Structures are given as structure tokens and as C-alpha cells.
Amino acid sequence: MATATTREDAALVGPRLMGLVVRCLNTVSLHDVDNAGVKEALEELGTLLDAELRGQKSVELQCVGGIPFLNGSRMKLGEEHLETAISLRRYLEHLQVQEISFGSGLRREHLRGFLVAFQKHRRAQKPQAILQEKLGPIRLRDVLSSTHVLTPREVMLRYYARLVVLLKHVISTGGQVRVERFRRVLLRLAESSVGHESLLVGLTRFRRTDVDGGQHGAAVAVLALLMARRMGLSRAQQLDLALSGLFHDLGRGTTTLPPEQEFDRASHELLARRGPLKTALRLLQRPLDTSRLERVVAAHDCLQPAWSGPVQRPVGMAGRLLAVPCAFDLLTFPAPPHPGLAPDTALRLITHRAGTRFDPRVVRLFTAVAGFYPVGTLVRLSGGQLGVVMDVPTDSAQAARPRVRVIQGAGKTKADYVVDLAEPGQRLHIVASLDSTESDFNVPHFLFS
Amino acid sequence: MLSPEEAATEVGHALNKVLGAYRFYAEGHAALVEVQQRLSEAVRRYHEVTSEAVVLHVRSTVLLLGDVVLVESTSAKDSVTRPLFLEGVQEVLLQPGLEVEELGAFLGMWHRALQRTLPPEYDFYTWFWEHGFEDIELVVAEVPASTETGESAQAEAQLAEREEQLFAELTRRQASGSGRRRPVGHDEWLARLEAEVLAPVSAQDLVRSGAPAFAGASDTEVAELRALLERERGGEGVHERGLWVVWDLLAVCREEERGELLAWMEELLSGLVSHGRWAELSQVVQGMTKDARAAGARAPDLYAVTRLFFREKVRFALAQATVQPGVLLRVLELLSALPRDTLQGATDLLFELSSPEARGALAKLLVRRGISLGVLVTRASSLGEADLDWVQFLREGGPEALPLTAALLAHPKPEVRAALLSRLSPRDVEVQRSPLLKLLADPAAGVRGAALVLLVRHGVEAAVGPLVSRLDTKLEPRERMAVLRALADLGGPIAGAALRLAFEREQDTELKAHCARCIGILGDPRARPLLEAVANKLFAPRNLKQACREALAQLAPVG
Incomplete structure (x- = not known):
């Protein structure tokens, strides 16, 4: 309940505070600090801050990458706030300030002092010198003090969450698929994941509580994006492949089997085979559009080798590329309550089927990208510790010796440190991997925190 | 030496000219290239003067460079910055070293965004990003989803809420729902896994051994995959593979979904026919026939699909194609691969073919496949004088011989009647006596004369x-x-x-x-x-x- 109130408050107070700060900075850049307009704006700001500071030590207004935050939570902005957010960014970035913190004991003189300092430095050679000013309880910082603000990793996580939610929404409502929206989210995800490629695999390792088409589609999209990047495809091709992965099975999760059919293989198979049909029915419209048709073909080819009759069909490359991450995801997260395979076991199974069910070249590419113990795998070490695989070793000879974040020491003690198993002299090695349902840990938490 | 403000003003002038020029000239026009060149020079001068990147600040109605207003419009609706602003573009950075081609490409994009002619499935930012500019950067803020997405504001808010929840769930230390694991039998579990990935799973696959049989992907292999994918992306073969997809989907579709699938199939077929992909079409038809023979349940699908060849759209495309030299044989080859029952519908095609040779060849094919051409009797009036040559073989034997000759003798065109009279054999004259006698009173003098000669001769x-x-x-x-x-x-x-x-x-x-x-x-x-x-x-x-x-x-x- 308390959390809900805080969230609501942030939704109201954030834009108001931002608006007032911008108003103050705006007027002060045109007029003298003692101008009546400035005084009025300052008074309003002061009143708002007084009210806010009654319950907490400090109020932090932050602006990172043009996105405004209040005390680390992202503000919910409407179109009417856009101009203000842009102005805030313009003022703060010029000063190289990312955060303004208003501490308790704030008085009007402090606010006035801040505005004077602003006036003094905004036209100066080095506007960032404002950071050195002593402004009492008002502190300006060029980095964020609060841990609440999203790190690049968390930004990645957020876009992934958005992808999942949007896809789930599309699957469940049966509304029109607006590809450009998904393309934009994928683009953001792709952008934010530069330099954190191995974490993209980790993104797909979240526990799922029900048959979730959104998570499956998003996981395949992310893995496909990663493979595309490894292949050195152009940006457009990367996104196209990822989009094909995203929409490869728009039927997942929409139909559930009655309990008596739950263990019937044929029913499951039919359900699986109807996935591409659902995709086609949702994506295709007459007259047929080539790019959408390509997506449907990829969705179909993804299952096709297992499916074809006596006639050998041409199987598209996109379909082959998607088949492996799709199978990997389905093996590791089959529909609950069925337990999944451990990622490395799933990978081993897929490798065994290379050449028959899967294209061996694609399997090799996938293993190179995901690693033998894919990032996010929960592993037991030889010392009895429990850890999470953190990255993919670049040297394939060391494939089974990744960096591991130990999250539980021997004897179930609490632990949090990273060991590099490939380090010379490192005695620890991986004994076994655990499937995602074998422990209570939310593995990605450790990857992304 | 220019001051920074002057250099900025110059950039503004040039930019205004380019954006204006787009309204009058097509992409690549000399006048447009010239103004682009001037803008590029202005940008270069600004770089020289300030030794900094040109940072264009995008506002709803204004475009600023430093404090200099470059473009300003009275209302947000008419503003040239509108498409960029709505997508959250806040700054456009033109870095030193910017080439005129790149600048031109960017401005072209901007213009298309203004005209709302961006490619489908793209917005300005995604298109910009995929294009991969070297010296142009955008600073883009997160913006609320535009109101044009078709979702109501409430639905959008709900989505944002769910995103928040999922985000919170994902970052939690302890996972929820682990207690829901249900004990299932090993066989059932395996069956389930097999069904999920449509591949057999053996118990050996699931043994947790520590020895990794791990092979990385070599660079050549990766390059090979990339080349394959790139070739495919050119749209090559996608329609043909589309046919296979729809064929396979027909096997798992429900009755109510069938109509839509067949409509796609029809579109794909007519596309392939009009592009003259005969070899592919034949292959697909043969493959489908094989499938249908192997699994009897697919026979209705085969008939439904092959019947599409004689639906209006595809039929028309086929008729059009036969006009080109050498295509007729391919079409006949394709049609001869179709199941017999389907060919019943081919008689309509017969009348749509423009050349008599084509009609003759198709008629022969149909007769060979045992298709009755009785429709020719009822539609004899659609035949012309030139058709009499190929119709000859039908008149000489077969079940339609008599009625067909009689129908042709009653053809509305006198030339056809007269031409037919000259081709009648003694047997025809004997058998068709009464229609011939009627022709003695034919309204056309030529026909009467010919009939007279024929009757006297015999x-x-x-x-x-x-x-x-x-x-x-x-x-x-x-x-x-x-x-x-x-x-x-x-x-x-x-x-x-x-x-x-x-x-x-x-x-x-x-x-x-x-x-x-x-x-x-x-x-x-x-x-x-x-x-x-x-x-x-x-x-x-x-x-x-x-x-x-x-x-x-x-x-x-x-x-």
C-alpha cells in the first residue's frame, strides 16, 4: 500500500517539481534574481520542496540521458511535459549536472543562492564550475548519488520488460501488430546492450510462472539479435532477424490444453505446429507484404525440418537461425509446471540433433554466442558453492570455465563474489548445472544487480 | 572571419533552402543537390569557426543552433521539426568531417518523415538508426507512446504499469512460483520436451556429463551463414517458400481459417505466375501431390489449392503469360501436373487464352486427361473463325463432335458459319443435313451460297x-x-x-x-x-x- 502511494506521489510531484525548477531557471536566465517573476517562481518551488522535505531527508531531481527521475524513480510524463523535460535537460547538461539534491533545512536563501550561481556560471567559459559552489543543503552532482537510478544494465532490463509486456499484450488481445513499436524497443535494447552482450543471454533466463508467449518471443528475439551481431550483420538485418524471432510464435500461451491432453504428445505437437499459423494470421494481410511474408516463412521454417513430409522443402536461413534459440528456450522453460532442462543439458541435446533437426553451423554459432554454460546458468562448483555464470569465455578451449558469481557459499552460507574459473591456478570447477526450478534464486537478479 | 553566430545563421539559411527545395524537386535533382552542397559548406564553415559539432536543438516549433533560431514556425502542426520532436529527438549533432552524401541522405529522411512517407514498419528514429550514419548523431529522449498507436490512453497506462511490475519482479532476489513444480513421470516429461522442439529426445541426451563437446563457430562459417542470409533477404524465393508455408499451414488450420489461407495462396500463385516462375510452380505442385498421395487426409487440400489455378486472378495471369513466346509449353506442363478433377475448371481458361494455338493445345491436353469439353457446345459463340482449325479434332470424334458442329453451324457470325461449311466432310454433310438445309435460308448470302454448293456437291x-x-x-x-x-x-x-x-x-x-x-x-x-x-x-x-x-x-x- 505504501509503495502504491509513493508511486502515485512521484507521478504527481515529479513533473510539478521539474516544471518549477525549469520555470525558475528560465526566468532567471532572462531576468535578475530579484525580479518579481523570479521571486514568485522561487516561492512556489520553495513551498513544494518544504512539503516534500517534511517526510524525507532529501529530494533528488535527476536527469539522465534526457529522462527525468525523482528520487530514482522515473517520472511518468505526458506529452505536455515533453517541452519541460527537454528544457531541464538543456540546462543541466550545459552545466554537466545530472542531479540536483535538495536537502532538509532548505530555506529560500539557499534557493536564491542556487539561482545566482546558475546565472553566474551558465555563460561562463566553464559552466561545470558550478559543481564546486557551496550551496548549503542544495547539492549538484555530475554523477548520480542514488542507487535507485537505472544503470545501463537496468535500462536493458527495462526495455526487455517492455518487449515482453508489449508482446504479451499483442498475443492476448489479438489486436493489430504494430511492428514499428516493437522495432523501436528492440532498437533501444540493442543500443543499450552494446558492451554487455553476454547479459543479453542472461535476460532470457527469468523464471516463468505460466506459459508465456511474451517471454518466449522476447527471449528468442534477444538471442537472435545476439547471433545476428556475432554474424556481423548490418543494423537493419539485426533488427529484422530479431523481429522475426519476436513474432515467430504468436500462438504460444493463447491456448491451453485441457488436463487430460496435457501429457498427450500429439496434442502438444499440434499446438506447437499451430504457432506459425497464428503468427501468419496475425501478421499477414492482403495484399501480402514481402517483409511480413518473410517473417511468417521464418516462423514456419523454424519448425519445418521436423515437420516436412516426403518432399524436401527449401528451408530458409532465417528459419534455421531461429530454430536453435527457440528450441533452447523451450527446452529450458517448457510450460510450467513441467521442469525444464538445465541450459547446458539443453545445449547438449541440441548439439546431438545438429545435422538432423538443426543446422550444425547454426548450432555452432549459437554455442559460440551463448557459451557452453550460457550466461545466467545456475551452477554448483566443486567446492559446494552455488554460482551464476557471468560471461562467455572468448577462448573456446576454456568454454567450460567461465566467470562465475558465487551467490551461496559452501554449507548454504550467504556469499557474493566473483571467481574466474579460467584463471591459472584456479582449482574450482563446475560440477553440475541446476535447472531453473531447482532453487529459489532469481538468477538474473545477480546478473543485473 | 565569421563569428559563430554568423556561421550559425548561415547554416540556418542553407537548411531552410534545402527543406524548401524538397517541396519542388525530386531526390537527386540538380537544384536540390546544389542547395545540399551549400548547406554542407555552411556546416563546414561552422565547424571551422567553432571547432565544435553543429548541435541542432529540436523544439516543437523551433530549431536552434546555440542561441540562434534556424527555423521557426508559428504553429507546432506546421513545424518542420514536428516529426522529429514527436519521436523524442532532442538534438541532431552534425560532426566535423560530415560528407555531403550523408547529409543529403539524412535530409531526405527528414523530408520523408515530414511527408509521412517513411517505409512501413519504421519511424524516423528506427530508420535513422538502421541506416547507420557515421557523422550524424541523434540525442533521443524516451517519449510516451504516440497517440496514433491505436491503443487507448488507459491501455497504455496499463501496459506501463505491467512493465513496472515485471521489472520489479525481474530484479527481485528470490524467485516466486518455485513451489508450483508438479511431479511428472519421466516418459511424460520426455514426450513433452519432444513435442516442444519437435525432435526425438533420448535419455542419453539428458545425462549431465561434465565433458563439453564444444566447438566454436569459425569466421568462414559465420561469413557463409551471413552470405546465405543476405541472399535470402533480397526477397529471393520468398514467394515460393510462402507457398510451402501456406500448404503446410493448411494441414493444421481450422475450417474457419481455411478461407484466409487459400486467399493468400491465390495471391502467391498469381504472383509467381505473373513473374513466370514455372519451374518453381511445377515443383511445388508436384511436391503437394506427393504429400497428398502419402497422406490421404491432404487430398482435399490439394484439390482446394490446385483449383485456385482456375480462379479468376490466377487464370487471368496464366492467360496473360501465354502471350509471351515459349511460355505456352511451360504452362501446359504445369497444368498437366494438376490432378484430373481440378482440370474440370480449366475450360474457363480455354476461352481466356488469346491465341488459337494455345487454345488448341490446352484442349488437346484436357481431352487427353479425359475432361469433357461439352462446355464448348454451349459457349460455341465465343469461338472464332481461327478456332475452327483446332476444333476440327473435336468435331471429328468424341462425344461432343455432333453437337459441337451443329452449334458452330448456328454460330452468330456468318464468317464462322461459312468457314465451317468449307471444312465439312461428307459424313458431316450427311449427319448435319437439317442444319445445313436451314442454312439455305441463311440471312447471309455467302453462307447460303456455300451451303448450296456443298449440298449440290454431295x-x-x-x-x-x-x-x-x-x-x-x-x-x-x-x-x-x-x-x-x-x-x-x-x-x-x-x-x-x-x-x-x-x-x-x-x-x-x-x-x-x-x-x-x-x-x-x-x-x-x-x-x-x-x-x-x-x-x-x-x-x-x-x-x-x-x-x-x-x-x-x-x-x-x-x-
Whole structure:
């Protein structure tokens, strides 16, 4: 309940505070600090801050990458706030300030002092010198003090969450698929994941509580994006492949089997085979559009080798590329309550089927990208510790010796440190991997925190 | 030396000119290239003056460079910055070293965004990003989803809420729902896994061994995969593979989904036909037939799909294609691969083919496959004179021979009727006697003449009656002569009587003389008194008397 109130408050107070700060900075850049307009704006700001500071030590207004935050939570902005957010960014970035913190004991003189300092430095050679000013309880910082603000990793996580939610929404409502929206989210995800490629695999390792088409589609999209990047495809091709992965099975999760059919293989198979049909029915419209048709073909080819009759069909490359991450995801997260395979076991199974069910070249590419113990795998070490695989070793000879974040020491003690198993002299090695349902840990938490 | 403000103003002027020029000139036009060049120079000068990147600040109605307003419009709606602003673009950075081509490409994009002619599935930012500019960067803020997404504001808020929840869930230390694991039998579990990935799973696959059989992907292999994917992306073969996809989906679709699938199939087929992908089409048809033979349940699908070849769209495309030289054979090859029952619909195609050769070849194919061409009888009027050549083989044998000839004899076009008459065999004349006799009274003179010649040639005595009655009507002298001559050739008492009567009644000397000659040819002795009377007449015309005398010489002697 308390959390809900805080969230609501942030939704109201954030834009108001931002608006007032911008108003103050705006007027002060045109007029003298003692101008009546400035005084009025300052008074309003002061009143708002007084009210806010009654319950907490400090109020932090932050602006990172043009996105405004209040005390680390992202503000919910409407179109009417856009101009203000842009102005805030313009003022703060010029000063190289990312955060303004208003501490308790704030008085009007402090606010006035801040505005004077602003006036003094905004036209100066080095506007960032404002950071050195002593402004009492008002502190300006060029980095964020609060841990609440999203790190690049968390930004990645957020876009992934958005992808999942949007896809789930599309699957469940049966509304029109607006590809450009998904393309934009994928683009953001792709952008934010530069330099954190191995974490993209980790993104797909979240526990799922029900048959979730959104998570499956998003996981395949992310893995496909990663493979595309490894292949050195152009940006457009990367996104196209990822989009094909995203929409490869728009039927997942929409139909559930009655309990008596739950263990019937044929029913499951039919359900699986109807996935591409659902995709086609949702994506295709007459007259047929080539790019959408390509997506449907990829969705179909993804299952096709297992499916074809006596006639050998041409199987598209996109379909082959998607088949492996799709199978990997389905093996590791089959529909609950069925337990999944451990990622490395799933990978081993897929490798065994290379050449028959899967294209061996694609399997090799996938293993190179995901690693033998894919990032996010929960592993037991030889010392009895429990850890999470953190990255993919670049040297394939060391494939089974990744960096591991130990999250539980021997004897179930609490632990949090990273060991590099490939380090010379490192005695620890991986004994076994655990499937995602074998422990209570939310593995990605450790990857992304 | 320019001041930074002056340099910025110059950039503004040039930018305004370029954006204006796009309204009048097409991409690549010399005038447009020139203004782009000028803008590029202005940007370069700004770089030289300030040694900093050009940072264009995008506002809803204004574009700023530093404090200099470059573009300003009175309302947000008409602003050139609008498409960028709505997508959250806050700054456009033009870095030093920017090439004019790159600048041109960017401005082209901007213009297309203004015109709302961006490619489908793209917005300005995604297109910009995928293009991958080297010296142009955008600073883009997160913006609320635009109101055009079709979702209501409430739905959007709900989505944002769910995103928040999921984000919180994902970052939690302990996972929820781990207690929901249900014990299941090993076999069931394996079956489930197999069904998920559609591959057999053996227990050995699931053994947790520590020895990794791990092979990385080599660079050449990766390059090979990339090349394959790139080739595919050119759209090559996607329609053909689309056909296979729809064929496979037909196997798992429900009745209510079938119509849509078949409509896609029809579109794909007509596309491939109009692009002349005969080899692929034949392959697909053969493959589908094989599938249907292997699994009987697929036979209805096969019929449904192959029948599409004769639906309006594909049929039209097929007919169009046969106009090109050499294509006819491919089309026939394709059609001959279709199941027999489907070909029942091919008769419509027959009438849509423009060349008679094509029609003939298709008709032969259909007859060979045992398809009845009875429709030709009912639609004979659609056939032309040129079709008579290929129709010949149908008229000569087969169940449609008789009705088809009869129908053609009743063809509305006189040329066709006349041309057909010249092709009739003795057997036809015998069998088609009554329609032929009717043709003696045909409205077209040419047809009447041809029928007359034909009937006389084959000595059809039954023609005498109709010919006699023709004499009672008003005829051109030449035709009258021909009728009289025909009666003489056919002979018989009725013909004789008719000739006598005609001789008596005829007023025209020329015709009367012709009549006498015809009586001579017929050699009717009962006409002797008539002829003698005229021959001995004192004041009869000379040529008439001469004709009568010649006829009298030909008559059989009395008794």
C-alpha cells in the first residue's frame, strides 16, 4: 500500500517539481534574481520542496540521458511535459549536472543562492564550475548519488520488460501488430546492450510462472539479435532477424490444453505446429507484404525440418537461425509446471540433433554466442558453492570455465563474489548445472544487480 | 572571419533552402543537390569557426543552433521539426568531417518523415538508426507512446504499469512460483520436451556429463551463414517458400481459417505466375501431390489449392503469360501436373487464352486427361473463325463432335458459319443435313451460297424442297440463277416441275434463258412443249430462242 502511494506521489510531484525548477531557471536566465517573476517562481518551488522535505531527508531531481527521475524513480510524463523535460535537460547538461539534491533545512536563501550561481556560471567559459559552489543543503552532482537510478544494465532490463509486456499484450488481445513499436524497443535494447552482450543471454533466463508467449518471443528475439551481431550483420538485418524471432510464435500461451491432453504428445505437437499459423494470421494481410511474408516463412521454417513430409522443402536461413534459440528456450522453460532442462543439458541435446533437426553451423554459432554454460546458468562448483555464470569465455578451449558469481557459499552460507574459473591456478570447477526450478534464486537478479 | 553566430545563421539559411527545395524537386535533382552542397559548406564553415559539432536543438516549433533560431514556425502542426520532436529527438549533432552524401541522405529522411512517407514498419528514429550514419548523431529522449498507436490512453497506462511490475519482479532476489513444480513421470516429461522442439529426445541426451563437446563457430562459417542470409533477404524465393508455408499451414488450420489461407495462396500463385516462375510452380505442385498421395487426409487440400489455378486472378495471369513466346509449353506442363478433377475448371481458361494455338493445345491436353469439353457446345459463340482449325479434332470424334458442329453451324457470325461449311466432310454433310438445309435460308448470302454448293456437291436431294421454296422469295438474279442451276443438278420430278414453273413465270429474258438451259441440263421431257413454244415464237429474243433450242437438243426423246 505504501509503495502504491509513493508511486502515485512521484507521478504527481515529479513533473510539478521539474516544471518549477525549469520555470525558475528560465526566468532567471532572462531576468535578475530579484525580479518579481523570479521571486514568485522561487516561492512556489520553495513551498513544494518544504512539503516534500517534511517526510524525507532529501529530494533528488535527476536527469539522465534526457529522462527525468525523482528520487530514482522515473517520472511518468505526458506529452505536455515533453517541452519541460527537454528544457531541464538543456540546462543541466550545459552545466554537466545530472542531479540536483535538495536537502532538509532548505530555506529560500539557499534557493536564491542556487539561482545566482546558475546565472553566474551558465555563460561562463566553464559552466561545470558550478559543481564546486557551496550551496548549503542544495547539492549538484555530475554523477548520480542514488542507487535507485537505472544503470545501463537496468535500462536493458527495462526495455526487455517492455518487449515482453508489449508482446504479451499483442498475443492476448489479438489486436493489430504494430511492428514499428516493437522495432523501436528492440532498437533501444540493442543500443543499450552494446558492451554487455553476454547479459543479453542472461535476460532470457527469468523464471516463468505460466506459459508465456511474451517471454518466449522476447527471449528468442534477444538471442537472435545476439547471433545476428556475432554474424556481423548490418543494423537493419539485426533488427529484422530479431523481429522475426519476436513474432515467430504468436500462438504460444493463447491456448491451453485441457488436463487430460496435457501429457498427450500429439496434442502438444499440434499446438506447437499451430504457432506459425497464428503468427501468419496475425501478421499477414492482403495484399501480402514481402517483409511480413518473410517473417511468417521464418516462423514456419523454424519448425519445418521436423515437420516436412516426403518432399524436401527449401528451408530458409532465417528459419534455421531461429530454430536453435527457440528450441533452447523451450527446452529450458517448457510450460510450467513441467521442469525444464538445465541450459547446458539443453545445449547438449541440441548439439546431438545438429545435422538432423538443426543446422550444425547454426548450432555452432549459437554455442559460440551463448557459451557452453550460457550466461545466467545456475551452477554448483566443486567446492559446494552455488554460482551464476557471468560471461562467455572468448577462448573456446576454456568454454567450460567461465566467470562465475558465487551467490551461496559452501554449507548454504550467504556469499557474493566473483571467481574466474579460467584463471591459472584456479582449482574450482563446475560440477553440475541446476535447472531453473531447482532453487529459489532469481538468477538474473545477480546478473543485473 | 565569421563569428559563430554568423556561421550559425548561415547554416540556418542553407537548411531552410534545402527543406524548401524538397517541396519542388525530386531526390537527386540538380537544384536540390546544389542547395545540399551549400548547406554542407555552411556546416563546414561552422565547424571551422567553432571547432565544435553543429548541435541542432529540436523544439516543437523551433530549431536552434546555440542561441540562434534556424527555423521557426508559428504553429507546432506546421513545424518542420514536428516529426522529429514527436519521436523524442532532442538534438541532431552534425560532426566535423560530415560528407555531403550523408547529409543529403539524412535530409531526405527528414523530408520523408515530414511527408509521412517513411517505409512501413519504421519511424524516423528506427530508420535513422538502421541506416547507420557515421557523422550524424541523434540525442533521443524516451517519449510516451504516440497517440496514433491505436491503443487507448488507459491501455497504455496499463501496459506501463505491467512493465513496472515485471521489472520489479525481474530484479527481485528470490524467485516466486518455485513451489508450483508438479511431479511428472519421466516418459511424460520426455514426450513433452519432444513435442516442444519437435525432435526425438533420448535419455542419453539428458545425462549431465561434465565433458563439453564444444566447438566454436569459425569466421568462414559465420561469413557463409551471413552470405546465405543476405541472399535470402533480397526477397529471393520468398514467394515460393510462402507457398510451402501456406500448404503446410493448411494441414493444421481450422475450417474457419481455411478461407484466409487459400486467399493468400491465390495471391502467391498469381504472383509467381505473373513473374513466370514455372519451374518453381511445377515443383511445388508436384511436391503437394506427393504429400497428398502419402497422406490421404491432404487430398482435399490439394484439390482446394490446385483449383485456385482456375480462379479468376490466377487464370487471368496464366492467360496473360501465354502471350509471351515459349511460355505456352511451360504452362501446359504445369497444368498437366494438376490432378484430373481440378482440370474440370480449366475450360474457363480455354476461352481466356488469346491465341488459337494455345487454345488448341490446352484442349488437346484436357481431352487427353479425359475432361469433357461439352462446355464448348454451349459457349460455341465465343469461338472464332481461327478456332475452327483446332476444333476440327473435336468435331471429328468424341462425344461432343455432333453437337459441337451443329452449334458452330448456328454460330452468330456468318464468317464462322461459312468457314465451317468449307471444312465439312461428307459424313458431316450427311449427319448435319437439317442444319445445313436451314442454312439455305441463311440471312447471309455467302453462307447460303456455300451451303448450296456443298449440298449440290454431295447431291443432297432433300435440298430440293427448300430450294423450291426459295424460288418463291425475292432473290438477286445471280442467286436465283444459282438456285435454278442447283435444282437442275439435283434433279427429280419436283425440281423439274419447279423449273418448268419458273420458266413459265419468269419475265426477265436472261433468267428465262438460264431456266431453259437448266431444264436442258435436267433433261426433263415434260418441258418440251414449253420450250418448243418459245423456240418457235416469231418475236422471241434471239438468245432465249437459242437457249431453248439448245435445251431441246439435250432433252430425252419422247417415249
